[in-house]
Structures are given as C-alpha cells and as structure tokens.
Amino acid sequence: MLSVLATVPVEMGGLGGAVVYIDTESAFSAERLVEVAQNRFPGHFISEESLLQLTSRVHVYHESTSSQLLKRLQTLEEDIIEKKVKLIILDSVASLVRKEFDSRTSQNLYERTNLLAKEAAILKYLAESFYIPVVVTNQITTRFGFNLSEVDVMEKEDSVTSSENGYVTAALGNTWSHSVNTRLIIQYLDDRYRQILIAKSPVAPFAAHEYDIQDKGIVLKCNGARQYEGTDPGLQQIRVRTSLQKECFPT
CATH class of the missing domain: 3.40.50.300 (P-loop containing nucleotide triphosphate hydrolases)
Structure with a gap:
C-alpha cells in the first residue's frame, strides 16, 4: 500500500x-x-x-x-x-x-x-x-529465559511459538531498535483485527491503532487511535496468530 x-x-x-x-x-x-x-x-x-x-x-x-x-x-x-x-x-x-x-x-x-x-x-x-x-x-523471534537466548525463525510467522518459558519479540536485539527514529510494532488482536503500536517516535507518544487488511490495503478502525497504557510496548510480547488461536480455542 x-x-x-x-x-x-x-x-x-x-x-x-x-x-x-x-x-x-x-x-x-x-x-x-x-x-x-x-x-x-x-x-x-x-x-x-x-x-x-x-x-x-x-x-x-x-x-x-x-x-x-x-x-x-x-x-x-x-x-x-x-x-x-x-x-x-x-x-x-x-x-x-x-x-x-x-x-x-x-x-x-x-x-x-x-x-x-x-x-x-x-x-x-x-x-x-x-x-x-x-x-x-524486521522479523520476530522467540526468546527463552533470563539470558534471552534466541530461536531464530526463518519461515512464516506461524512457526513462532509463545509459551510460559518463552516470548515472541522483535529480532536483531536492542542495537538495531536504537538505530531507528520511529518504531512500529504490528501484532494480532483477534481473528480479524490487527494492531499497530507506536513504540518509538520523536513526535508522538505511545499509541495503538486497530486495523484490518482489505482489498484496498490497510483500513483503520473508525474509533481512531487510543493512548497506549502500560510499560514500553517495545518490551512487551508480540501477539502472533498461533497464540491467538490457543487463546480462542482452548483445549
């Protein structure tokens, strides 16, 4: 788009x-x-x-x-x-x-x-x-434990796993995240909607925009942006499709 x-x-x-x-x-x-x-x-x-x-x-x-x-x-x-x-x-x-x-x-x-x-x-x-x-x-990766060991995922995002011992986050580490002026995190919300988080910006506070993908590209929900509440979104787990399926269809 x-x-x-x-x-x-x-x-x-x-x-x-x-x-x-x-x-x-x-x-x-x-x-x-x-x-x-x-x-x-x-x-x-x-x-x-x-x-x-x-x-x-x-x-x-x-x-x-x-x-x-x-x-x-x-x-x-x-x-x-x-x-x-x-x-x-x-x-x-x-x-x-x-x-x-x-x-x-x-x-x-x-x-x-x-x-x-x-x-x-x-x-x-x-x-x-x-x-x-x-x-x-960037890509996403799964990190485990306090030493932040990493399992690199080269294929599609469904291969990334999130568990009690590991969490999904951006790849390449802190060095790369500090190299950019503006950082956006894209993650899943549910089966239809996704979310763009403003995690770093020289002109905007932390904020969240919900959207879905249609034939004409990204379409934002009409409720507009909402202020992000909580700690730095860049430090939080990224929600991927696999984890959403586990939440929506518990076994």
Whole structure:
C-alpha cells in the first residue's frame, strides 16, 4: 500500500514519485500492488496505461546475500536522483543476516552488528539528504529465559511459538531498535483485527491503532487511535496468530 501511495499524485494524497523496494524475502507481489491500487483509487487506476505507469515507478530489487544488499544500498543515491524516488522500502533487514550469521558466537555477532550499523547509517543518510521516508521491516523471534537466548525463525510467522518459558519479540536485539527514529510494532488482536503500536517516535507518544487488511490495503478502525497504557510496548510480547488461536480455542 505504501508503494501505491508514494506513486499517486500529490493532489490525491500521494508523493508523486517513484519507489525503491528492496526484497530480501521474495515477498513482493505485483498482483497485490495492482489490486490495492485499483481498490484504493478506483477512479484513477481505470486504464491499462495508468497501471503500467504505476508499475514502472516501483523499482524492485531482489537481494539474496548481505554483501549484495550492502552494495545495493551504497549505489541507491544515483537511483534516487535519476528516478525521482520518494520512498525506500527494505523488506526485510533481518532476513539475510539471520541466515548468514550465527548470533551464538561472539565473532559472528560482532560482524553482524557492524554490518547492520553500516546499513542503518546509509539509510539514515539517504533519508536526511533527500528528505524521503525509509521503511524497514524486521522479523520476530522467540526468546527463552533470563539470558534471552534466541530461536531464530526463518519461515512464516506461524512457526513462532509463545509459551510460559518463552516470548515472541522483535529480532536483531536492542542495537538495531536504537538505530531507528520511529518504531512500529504490528501484532494480532483477534481473528480479524490487527494492531499497530507506536513504540518509538520523536513526535508522538505511545499509541495503538486497530486495523484490518482489505482489498484496498490497510483500513483503520473508525474509533481512531487510543493512548497506549502500560510499560514500553517495545518490551512487551508480540501477539502472533498461533497464540491467538490457543487463546480462542482452548483445549
């Protein structure tokens, strides 16, 4: 949905530019891009020409290794200028490093931290230099015990487990969480609705927005945002589909 919003004209609430979408999980769907566009702006995307213009403005790069990703980030400045990029999406920053670096060894953890720091520095430079938003997705993981040992999950979120001895949280640890300016946590509420938590922001307090996903993308519930009550949401367990099923259908 963000890709669609970035490409539509400013007078329609968009950014009127192009998008760089870096896909490390092979999750990008051109079909879904078109579906969201046609349902969110039915009066604008009514012809094949308008849809071709949309897809031509979304530049997708598939990177399969950390070194390829770093090289791509280092060359993005030219792309931003030439293609009039108004949004950068990296989906996800966690995928490649979790496959390539075993965080249980100190040397690998050191190398992983350094690599993530380089990527964060480049993305911040691009955002600040060109005044464009950069959206980066993380993954979730299960941590156990007081030593915060981690079980990395490389597959879909249903594989993540939550139990009395472990809890689901964001991957990559505190170092990465401190690298971002704004941090949003997306979690399940029930079978239909999900929730966006503002866990970190330079301009907003902790808050929660409920939403569901429709043909036109994310749709917020009409009751608006509510203030988040409790401790830092970034320190709380993330609610995933598996845990909701256990709560709704106890055995």
